[in-house]
Amino acid sequence: MARKTKKKINIALQGGGAHGAFTWGVLEGLLDCDEIEICGISGASAGAVNGAALKSGFAADGRQGARAALAELWEALGAIDDAAMPAWMDLSDAVALSRRMDYLPGYQIAEAMGQMFSPYAWGPFYRHPLEPVVDKFDFGKVCHREGPHLHICATNVRTGKVRVFAGEEVTAKAILASACLPTLFKAVELPDPRTGKIEAFWDGGYTGNPALFPLFEPHLPDDIIVVNINPLVREEVPRTPQDIRNRINEISFNSSLLRELRAIGFVQRLLDDGHVADGAMKRVRVHMIADDELMNELSVATKLLPLPGVMGQLRSAGRSAAEAFLGRHLEDIGVRDSMNLSEMYG
Numbered sequence: 001m002a003r004k005t006k007k008k009i010n011i012a013l014q015g016g017g018a019h020g021a022f023t024w025g026v027l028e029g030l031l032d033c034d035e036i037e038i039c040g041i042s043g044a045s046a047g048a049v050n051g052a053a054l055k056s057g058f059a060a061d062g063r064q065g066a067r068a069a070l071a072e073l074w075e076a077l078g079a080i081d082d083a084a085m086p087a088w089m090d091l092s093d094a095v096a097l098s099r100r101m102d103y104l105p106g107y108q109i110a111e112a113m114g115q116m117f118s119p120y121a122w123g124p125f126y127r128h129p130l131e132p133v134v135d136k137f138d139f140g141k142v143c144h145r146e147g148p149h150l151h152i153c154a155t156n157v158r159t160g161k162v163r164v165f166a167g168e169e170v171t172a173k174a175i176l177a178s179a180c181l182p183t184l185f186k187a188v189e190l191p192d193p194r195t196g197k198i199e200a201f202w203d204g205g206y207t208g209n210p211a212l213f214p215l216f217e218p219h220l221p222d223d224i225i226v227v228n229i230n231p232l233v234r235e236e237v238p239r240t241p242q243d244i245r246n247r248i249n250e251i252s253f254n255s256s257l258l259r260e261l262r263a264i265g266f267v268q269r270l271l272d273d274g275h276v277a278d279g280a281m282k283r284v285r286v287h288m289i290a291d292d293e294l295m296n297e298l299s300v301a302t303k304l305l306p307l308p309g310v311m312g313q314l315r316s317a318g319r320s321a322a323e324a325f326l327g328r329h330l331e332d333i334g335v336r337d338s339m340n341l342s343e344m345y346g
Contacts, residue, residue, distance in 0.1 A: 006034075006035055008039050008221035008334070009030075009036060009038060009223045009224070009333060010039060010040035010041070010215040010221060010223065010225070011051075012224055012225070013043040013047025014044065014205070014226070014227060015044040015045025015178075015179070015203065015204065015205040015229075016229040017045070017046055017304055018046075018304065018305055019302065019303050019314060020045075020046025021074060021311035021315050022291065022317055022318040023318060024318060025316060025317060026318040026321060027054055028319055028322070029326070030225075030322055031067055036333075038054075038148045039220055040149045040151070040215045040220040041149065041151065042208075042210040042212065042214050043151070043152060043210050044203070044204030044208055044209045045179045045205050045209075047209075048210075049073065050073070051151075051152070052134075052142050052170065052175055053073040054070060055142050055144070055148055056137055056142045058147045059141035059142075076136070077133060078308040078311050119182075119184060119185050119186050126186060128176050128180070128185050131176060137172065142170055143168050143170055149166070149220065150170055151210075151211070152164070152165040152178050153165075154174065154178045154180070154203070155202045155204055155206045155207045156199055156200075160207070161207060162208040162211055162256070163201065165178075177204075178201075178203065178204040180201060180203050181202075181203050187201060188201050206253070206256070208260075209253050209254065211256070212260040216284060218282070222282065222284055223287065223333050224286055225287045225288070226257070226286065226287070226289070227290075227318075228288050230249075230250045230295070234247060234296055246300050261339075264284050264341060267283070268284075268341065285333075285334075285335075285336060285337045286341060287325070287338045289318075289325045291318075291321045325338075
């Protein structure tokens, strides 16, 4: 019997702090599907960390190595003593915890302090909390020429433009730059290879969450699966201060992705209407894996709390979402979009 051709995909991984555990579950679900081959990765913030772990593990031991590297990453990110938390907080239920955290005085005080004090005020005591985790990556494997092509997005503070790191540019500092929330962490400084000038960078989610254009390269497949962890739609208008701030956060971190999806839809219409000759522009097929029902129940509070019980719930939700997507749309990959971009923007 002839061997079945694998369906080649690119994956675009959003940032979202501890909610990136949902992406962990999605990636496990995709890695478990032998019919899928991941060829390109674009990631921002938590998506960048997930992408680097997958790439390094894949270079070490294929799919099994990628699963092991992701598990090791999230074990390190969740190394928090649950016993230090109040007994009344249900650490196994992300929704319940999110609702409680929004109104917990300690959380509200910490949030207010973040608006009044700069991370630069820590002086010599400052250290990016992700640094010890990211430093453990084997960058010989993260930057290996074999396996998925990895792209990491960060935001240039001076110009406000996205910078995409790829190949040997993907260093520990590049990943920390991609995950640099400016109210919590100092800007990460890196040289611009074109000018030699040192530039400061903030979280990639502001300008590319994640950037899709690096996945348009001719050598990469035409199908992109976006792993979305910031809800695109909330039906109810937020009214409380916490809900308003949460929705502002979601809109800001989705805006760059929505612009690129709109551009893809526009190119598709040009090709369909014959205004652009076939082959003149790449016809990208877009798919999305998300769980908006769950993510609509969460907030910024749980993004900042990498608690093991919550991450376990998000991981399980991610696996379920990936399995549901593959059950419905595996045959669409390589053939058609499973997202209706015209309907989304109509």
